[in-house]
Amino acid sequence: MRKKIIAGNWKMNMTPSQAVALVNELKPLVANDDVDVVFCVPAIDIIPAMEAAKGSNIQIGAENMYFEEKGAYTGEISPEMLTDAGVKYVIIGHSERREYFAETDETVNKKILKAFEHGITPIVCCGETLTQREQGITIDWIRQQIKIAFQNVTAEQAASAVIAYEPIWAIGTGKVATSEQAQEVCAAIRACIAEVYDEATAAAIRIQYGGSVSAASAPELFAMADIDGGLVGGASLKPDFGKIVNYNK
Ligand code: PGA
Secondary structure, eight states, X not given: OOOEEEEXXXXXXXXXXXXXXXXXXXXXXXXXXXXXXXXXXXGGGHHHHHHHHTTSSEEEEESOOOSSSSSSOTTOOOHHHHHHTXXXXXXXXXXXXXXXXXXXXXXXHHHHHHXXXXXXXXXXXXXXXXXXXXXXXXXXXXXXXXXXXXXXXXXXXXXXXXXXXXXXXXTTTSOOOOHHHHHHHHHHHHHHHHHHSOHHHHHHSEEEEESSXXXXXXXXXXXXXXXXXXEESGGGGSTHHHHHHTTTO
């Protein structure tokens, strides 16, 4: 049985002091032992958020990481910086990074390999545009993103990974995918993992849905057979996140 994983993606929100206040506010609301709870926060918030989350079930993750060890890469965050701060999860290849910061399937693959090398679990993002959905190429597109992202990743590593299926048209738009649409793609992702690796790896890997997840939509989405939780943007900054995490109560 896969344990659900519900992660907040704060994006470029919350100063360090606001981060501490938000963690303190949400701490009592997100207690749910059935679920892994991760707050992926801006790099500068990681240490204060980690401090504030001590003693709770909240794990602090990062929103990005570079694929080199260290050196002359002004402005980047290295894997060792994350592990030294206690980070266990990192979002890789969010569609906003692909769109605004020129990330490609190839750089996503390099980052995933590097994260595993350092024992950090990547939350690997994939998703189609509205045009691609209308063209009927959603599944083909997602399969391609997954196959490239997981190149040279071992089965053991893949089994421990998290994939976030996030249709771009559903991100920040309030237009949540129906649970059937989300389930269809998440099932296709699992089938793709089974094809690349084996059934055991496919059965172990956790697949989230992301895109306008709310307290109202979470219970139905997370009840689908291949949806193992969510990656939540806007609603992760509000007390509503507690309701999302406690979708099963
Ligand atoms: P949203 O963002 O929940 O605000 O749509 C999700 C995401 O981009 O991870």
